[in-house]
Amino acid sequence: xxxxxxxxxxxxxxxxxxxIAEVFARAGIAVVGVETDPGALERGRGHLExxxxxxxxxxxxxxxxxxxxxxxxxxxxxxxxxxxxxxxVEAVPEVMDFKRALFTDLDRVCKPSAVLATNxxxxxVTAIAATTTRPGRVVGMHFFNPAxxxxxxxVVRTVTTEDGLADEVAxxxxxxxxxxxxxxxxxxxxxxxLLLPYLNHAAVLLEHGLSTRDDIxxxxxxxxxxxxxxxxLLDLIGLDTSHEICEALFQESRERRHAPAPVLRxxxxxxxxxxxxxxxxxxxxxxxxxxxxxxxxxxxxxxVLGGTAGNGTGAxxxxxxxxxxxxxxxxFKTAPVEDADLVVAVSRxxxxxxxxRLPHPERxxxxxxxxxxxxxxxxxxxxxxxxxxxxxxxxxxxxxxxVSCRxxxxxxxxxxxxxxxxxxxxxxxxxxxxxxDIxxxxxxxCGYPAGPFEMLDRLGLEAVxxxxxxxxxxxxxxxFTPAPLLDRLVTAGVRSIRDLSS
Ligand SMILES: NC(=O)c1ccc[n+]([C@@H]2O[C@H](COP(=O)([O-])OP(=O)(O)OC[C@H]3O[C@@H](n4cnc5c(N)ncnc54)[C@H](O)[C@@H]3O)[C@@H](O)[C@H]2O)c1
Numbered sequence: 001x002x003x004x005x006x007x008x009x010x011x012x013x014x015x016x017x018x019x020i021a022e023v024f025a026r027a028g029i030a031v032v033g034v035e036t037d038p039g040a041l042e043r044g045r046g047h048l049e050x051x052x053x054x055x056x057x058x059x060x061x062x063x064x065x066x067x068x069x070x071x072x073x074x075x076x077x078x079x080x081x082x083x084x085x086x087x088x089v090e091a092v093p094e095v096m097d098f099k100r101a102l103f104t105d106l107d108r109v110c111k112p113s114a115v116l117a118t119n120x121x122x123x124x125v126t127a128i129a130a131t132t133t134r135p136g137r138v139v140g141m142h143f144f145n146p147a148x149x150x151x152x153x154x155v156v157r158t159v160t161t162e163d164g165l166a167d168e169v170a171x172x173x174x175x176x177x178x179x180x181x182x183x184x185x186x187x188x189x190x191x192x193x194l195l196l197p198y199l200n201h202a203a204v205l206l207e208h209g210l211s212t213r214d215d216i217x218x219x220x221x222x223x224x225x226x227x228x229x230x231x232x233l234l235d236l237i238g239l240d241t242s243h244e245i246c247e248a249l250f251q252e253s254r255e256r257r258h259a260p261a262p263v264l265r266x267x268x269x270x271x272x273x274x275x276x277x278x279x280x281x282x283x284x285x286x287x288x289x290x291x292x293x294x295x296x297x298x299x300x301x302x303x304v305l306g307g308t309a310g311n312g313t314g315a316x317x318x319x320x321x322x323x324x325x326x327x328x329x330x331x332f333k334t335a336p337v338e339d340a341d342l343v344v345a346v347s348r349x350x351x352x353x354x355x356x357r358l359p360h361p362e363r364x365x366x367x368x369x370x371x372x373x374x375x376x377x378x379x380x381x382x383x384x385x386x387x388x389x390x391x392x393x394x395x396x397x398x399x400x401x402x403v404s405c406r407x408x409x410x411x412x413x414x415x416x417x418x419x420x421x422x423x424x425x426x427x428x429x430x431x432x433x434x435x436x437d438i439x440x441x442x443x444x445x446c447g448y449p450a451g452p453f454e455m456l457d458r459l460g461l462e463a464v465x466x467x468x469x470x471x472x473x474x475x476x477x478x479x480f481t482p483a484p485l486l487d488r489l490v491t492a493g494v495r496s497i498r499d500l501s502s
Pocket of ligand 1: 011012035094102122142144145
């Protein structure tokens with residue numbers, strides 16, 4: 001008989017547990033909230049009162065509704081009080097020994113039919129289940145922070161989970177107003193398995209000196225359309241948590257892409273954990289909403305070139321012509337390459353080959369227009385700092401936010417976004433999750449305006465495949481090789497990867 005989940009236990013009323021308890025109570029379900037000691041229990045109660053109090057002050061709850069929600073939660077420090085619960089969700093710290101000890105105790109105190117769920121982000125649900133005498137009744141139920149707000153719940157079934165149980169838990173998630181995505185037990189599930197390698201890659205590129213923290217964040221927000229830049233997001237997630245998730249991914253995959261960036265280890269060791277400790281990549285200040293506009297262009301004449309040989313496609317030539325026309329319209333004087341103070345090579349690929357053919361290579365910058373807001377300004381080893389600065393100022397006048405970077409394949413947005421999308425294709429190709437589930441998980445779990453497969457279709461499969469090939473040629477990292485499926489689709493002339501799923 002299907003479980004009706006009338007009484008639910010939540011163990012650990014910290015950041016996640018208090019939110020999870022609120023979610024159940026809001027859905028009319030009786031909750032037993034457990035903490036280790038009276039002090040922690042009061043803090044947990046405080047989280048719940050604070051969160052529902054904010055909803056009350058914003059007019060999203062009435063006083064009666066708030067009272068009813070809080071009235072459904074019983075607070076206790078005794079695990080024995082979970083004896084009658086139909087489901088217990090564990091949200092204690094992300095330490096395997098804590099979880100295993102707790103599940104052994106839960107197995108002892110909970111009735112045999114009870115479902116035991118863990119909210120772990122990166123630990124093996126299978127290993128946690130194995131500490132109980134009922135591994136068939138154990139699942140992952142991964143909520144996102146803040147639990148009352150975020151709609152996604154990843155439901156994780158292990159090889160030992162009873163048939164049908166994950167569906168019942170997914171049904172419960174829907175009853176809570178959430179959107180469940182059900183997957184097998186692999187490190188990071190869908191969201192963290194895709195998100196963390198991308199964030200880690202941003203940290204690696206920062207260490208390589210590709211660009212600055214602020215320019216990388218700006219590029220991904222305004223260029224890729226992500227709600228936050230990778231460094232602001234790493235600070236929000238917590239650098240310790242991010243490091244742990246990367247480590248868990250690496251232990252499973254042994255992929256270089258998953259090996260935590262050394263800067264993460266260093267910051268964590270120094271106690272700089274991000275927002276929770278007041279300093280991480282950012283020093284307590286808010287990430288700049290609008291990067292500074294210090295540059296004043298002083299170039300009297302500008303020359304515009306198209307893409308490099310072999311990549312000088314008609315599209316690049318067209319983009320160069322359109323850019324030159326915009327410059328003229330904005331009052332800038334153009335000049336032949338030999339005479340111009342600034343040479344702008346409009347290109348999606350590195351521009352050093354063009355620079356070395358010029359009489360004044362120090363005057364050349366690469367320019368890649370990303371979307372309608374960002375312009376990547378690539379400096380070669382020969383570019384003078386003055387030329388790059390002038391280019392930034394000029395782009396601001398044209399209404400673009402400049403992002404400075406070194407002359408490397410993919411510049412910033414391509415270097416980060418293409419492997420991220422490739423990871424999603426590989427995940428789908430491995431049979432781990434459907435395209436719809438991956439798109440849903442990334443939209444609801446990360447606030448992406450579009451899922452990875454929607455982005456792939458918009459950017460063009462061939463452009464992404466070519467971007468990956470260029471990255472592989474540059475860095476020789478096997479994880480940048482295009483997923484075989486992506487390659488095959490381009491070869492077959494298929495334009496929309498999502499056609500496969502319909
Ligand atoms: N914070 C996030 O953004 C986030 C998001 C998704 C999942 N998670 C996962 O949720 C879990 C909890 O994370 P958190 O950020 O809420 O941690 P937290 O440190 O804020 O809260 C953990 C709580 O558990 C309590 N606790 C510890 N041992 C206990 C025990 N044996 N019995 C009862 N209570 C106990 C602690 O007193 C504390 O209040 C972790 O597995 C984490 O990976 C966290």
